[in-house]
Amino acid sequence: MTLTLRQSDFKLGxxxxxxxWIGFLPFAISYxxxxxxxxxxxxxxxxxxxxxxxxxxxxxxxxxxxxxxxLFSVVLTTFLLNARHLLYGLSxxxxxxxxxxxxxxxxxxxxxxxxxxxxxxxxxxxAYLMGASMSVFVSWNVFTLIGALLGSSIPDPLQYGVxxxxxxxxxxxxxxxxxxxxAFIVAAFSALLALxxxxxxxxxxxxxxxxxxxxxxxxxxxxxxxxxA
Numbered sequence: 001m002t003l004t005l006r007q008s009d010f011k012l013g014x015x016x017x018x019x020x021w022i023g024f025l026p027f028a029i030s031y032x033x034x035x036x037x038x039x040x041x042x043x044x045x046x047x048x049x050x051x052x053x054x055x056x057x058x059x060x061x062x063x064x065x066x067x068x069x070x071l072f073s074v075v076l077t078t079f080l081l082n083a084r085h086l087l088y089g090l091s092x093x094x095x096x097x098x099x100x101x102x103x104x105x106x107x108x109x110x111x112x113x114x115x116x117x118x119x120x121x122x123x124x125x126x127a128y129l130m131g132a133s134m135s136v137f138v139s140w141n142v143f144t145l146i147g148a149l150l151g152s153s154i155p156d157p158l159q160y161g162v163x164x165x166x167x168x169x170x171x172x173x174x175x176x177x178x179x180x181x182x183a184f185i186v187a188a189f190s191a192l193l194a195l196x197x198x199x200x201x202x203x204x205x206x207x208x209x210x211x212x213x214x215x216x217x218x219x220x221x222x223x224x225x226x227x228x229a
Contacts, residue, residue, distance in 0.1 A: 006127040013131025016117045021139045024055075028140050029154070031058050032147025038066035042148045049144040053109065053137060056081050084209035087217075088115045095124060102126055109133035182223035190216040 028049070035045040040062070048058050057078035064074045088110055092098070098106060106129060114132040118124045147154075178184050190212050197208035 006125075009123075009125045009127035010131035010134075013114075013118065013121070013128035013133075014135040015131075016121070016128075017113055017132050017135035017139075020113050020117075020136075024136070024139050025143050027055050027059075028143030029147035029150075031055065031062060032144050033151070033154075034059065034066070035062040036148060036151055038062050040065065045148045046141070046145055049141050052078075053140070054078070054082055054111070055140070080207050083207055084112075084213060085110060087210060087213040088112075091115070091119070092129065095119075096126055096129065098126055105130065106133070109137055111136045182220060185223060186216050186220045189219055 031049075032045050035048065035058070036042070040048070048061065052058055052061070060077055060081055061074050064077065085107075089107060092106060092110065092115070093103065106126070109130070110133060113136050114129060117132045118129045121128055174187065178187060193215060194208055194212045197203045197211060201208075203211070
């Protein structure tokens with residue numbers, strides 16, 4: 001019975017991410033084209049998707065390889081870009097009861113999309129999280145391979161402006177969570193702060209998301225405490 005429930009949760013998590021695949025396609029192909037231009041072989045390009053498994057970090061790394069940056073700079077930059085995952089990990093560890101091995105597996109495959117889908121699930125579980133994560137992992141790697149194999153025979157899909165798909169996808173994940181005024185206030189504050197940090201202060205995406213998460217959480221906690229008082 002327990003195994004059946006886990007399989008069901010895994011399937012639900014996997015299918016929940018499928019509508020987002022259309023957003024992964026242009027980004028994965030664009031990454032593959034950039035990596036090949038930077039001199040990476042087909043297998044090196046694919047290996048980065050299999051092991052690093054972070055679209056933003058892979059884009060930055062491939063671009064820095066193209067500019068012949070040193071390895072330390074690449075590692076430091078990608079670390080800062082993915083700093084937001086610290087908040088994701090804290091949230092997952094608080095809401096799901098995970099063993100040491102499960103924590104390690106979840107940390108490796110945790111992505112923005114898998115976290116967002118799981119956070120919005122009615123009954124989130126480790127199996128659901130892994131299903132959502134594997135849905136991202138499989139599609140991202142398949143699309144990377146397509147881009148790496150086709151190479152320069154196809155144009156970069158991002159030059160056609162299809163990168164708007166991702167923000168729309170995350171907006172769709174956000175809307176169901178806006179159920180009261182504190183949620184609306186926190187969402188509006190976070191959006192404005194993100195614009196300030198990235199457009200005015202020009203902070204790296206991962207750092208700005210981490211700061212927005214911290215200050216947004218503090219505001220949410222303050223508003224919630226005020227409501228209960």
